[in-house]
Amino acid sequence: MKGVHNIYHHSYTFSFLLVFLALILFHPALSTYVNTMSSSESLTISSNRTLVSPGGVFELGFFKPSGRSRWYLGIWYKKVSQKTYAWVANRDNPLSNSIGTLKISGNNLVLLGQSNNTVWSTNLTRENVRSPVIAELLPNGNFVMRYSNNKDSSGFLWQSFDFPTDTLLPEMKLGYDFKTGRNRFLTSWRSYDDPSSGKFTYELDIQTGLPEFILINRFLNQRVVMQRSGPWNGIEFSGIPEVQGLNYMVYNYTENSEEIAYSFQMTNQSIYSRLTVSDYTLNRFTRIPPSWGWSLFWSLPTDVCDSLYFCGSYSYCDLNTSPYCNCIRGFVPKNRQRWDLRDGSHGCVRTTQMSCSGDGFLRLNNMNLPDTKTASVDRTIDVKKCEEKCLSDCNCTSFATADVRNGGLGCVFWTGDLVEIRKQAVVGQDLYVRLNAADLDFSSGEKRDRTGTIIGWSIGVSVMLILSVIVFCFWRRRQKQAKADATPIVGNQVLMNEVVLPRKKIHFSGEDEVENLELSLMEFEAVVTATEHFSDFNKVGKGGFGVVYKV
Incomplete structure (x- = not known):
C-alpha cells in the first residue's frame, strides 16, 4: 500500500509540474507581469x-529616445510594434544619464537622479499615512497611487490621468475639475524624439459664451487659436468629425457644478483608440486587430475651411462652391474688391438692418455653429419658443438648437456678428439667422423658392395659351375672308357662295373616256352682267344649293 501511495504521490506531483510549466509557457504574464509597487520596492533604469x-496593454518604465542621452519615466503601449508613448512623467526635466530610481516616499512618488536629487515628484501635501501606500498601473493605462486597502477611484491619492501630456486615452478626461481647480489639457511634444512640452495645446475654453475646445499655438509667448471644436450638441462637438454610430466607441460630455469635461470609452477592449495633439494638428488614431500598427481615423484641421477667420463675419465656408467663402442670403461682401480676389476674410454686411419688429429667420442647413464668444444658452425652453425669445431681444442675431437629441431641446443664442461658420456635406446643425422682413421677401428660403417657381410656370403657361388663342382666331379670320371673296359656279350653274367656271367640257367617246373636270374662277362683276343683275327672267330654278340662273 505504501508503494501504491508513493506512485500516486509522484504522479500527482508530476501532473502539477506539467500544469505549472504550461502556465509559464503559454501565460508568461502570470509569472512575470507585475502592475504594483510597494513602498519597499523601486524601479531603476539599471x-x-x-x-x-x-x-498587457500598457507598460510603465524608463525609456530613452533614439539618438538622445536623456532618460524619461513614461507609459507606452506594450503590444504595438512601433513603441507609442501615452504619458511622460518628467518630460521637462529628463535624467541626464542612466542613473534613475522611482520609489514611494511617504505619500508621494518621487523620481531620483544622480546623487539622489529629486527630478520629479507627485508633490502631494504630507499627511499622516493611515495604511501602506502602493503605486499601481491600471488596465486603462492610468498610473495611480493609493492606500493598499482602498481601491475606489475616489480614494486615489494621485493619478496620471489628471496630468495628461500629449495623448488622451479612453476614460481619461479633458477639461476643468472645479473641486481641485485643475485644468486637464493636452500639450504636444517638442519634436518626434523630444517629449518635452511643445508649442501646441488642446484645451477647454470656458471664457466664451459656451465652453468649447480650442487648438492653440503658443507662438512667441502669444496664444494663437488655430481651430475650435464648436459647442457640444448633445452628441458631439459640431466642429470635430467624430463618427456617430460606431458600436465600439462612446463619447461623453459632462457640464455641472463639479466639472466640465470630455472623455470617450471603448466598448470593445480589443480595439485601441487615442487622441493626440502634435504640431498644428489634432489626430485620432485607432488600432483594430489583427493589425499591429495605427490607422489615422481623422485629423484637424483637414482643409482651408477649418482655418479660423478664413471667411469673415456673416459668411460661411463651403468646399463645394467657388470661391469657398459665401455671404449669407441678405448680406453682401463688405469689401467687393478683396472678395473678387478670393479674399473673404473681411466678411459680409447686411443689405437691410434689423428693425427689431417684423424680422424673420433664414434657416441654414448642415452648419458648424458660429464662434460662441457672444453666445448664451437656455436649456429650459422648448425649441418652438427659441424663435420667439430671439425676436424679443433686439440684439439677438441668430439661434440654434442646444441639444439635437430627441427632436431638440434648449437653444443657443448669438448677439453681435456671426463668425467662423462652415457648411458641412452631411453633418452639422440648422442655424437660424435673423433678417429684416425686406430681405426675407427675396431671401426667404425653400418655401418661397417653390412658390416663385409655381407662379413662374403658371404665368408662362397662361401666356402660351393666350398666344395660341390669338393665332387660332387670326387663322380662322383669314379662312373666312378667303371664302367670302368668291362664289362657286359648276358647269353652266352659278353658286352664290363661290364663283367657279368650267374650263373644259366633258367629252364622251366610244370608250367612255372622261377628261378631268377643271374649274376656273371668274370675277363677280361678270356673273352679275351675265345674269342681268340676277334677273328673274334668267332664273332657271331653285335647289338645295340656292337659286340657279342661266347664262
Missing part, C-alpha cells in the same frame, strides 16, 4: 524592471 497593466 534593473530594467517595468510595471505591466492587467491584460
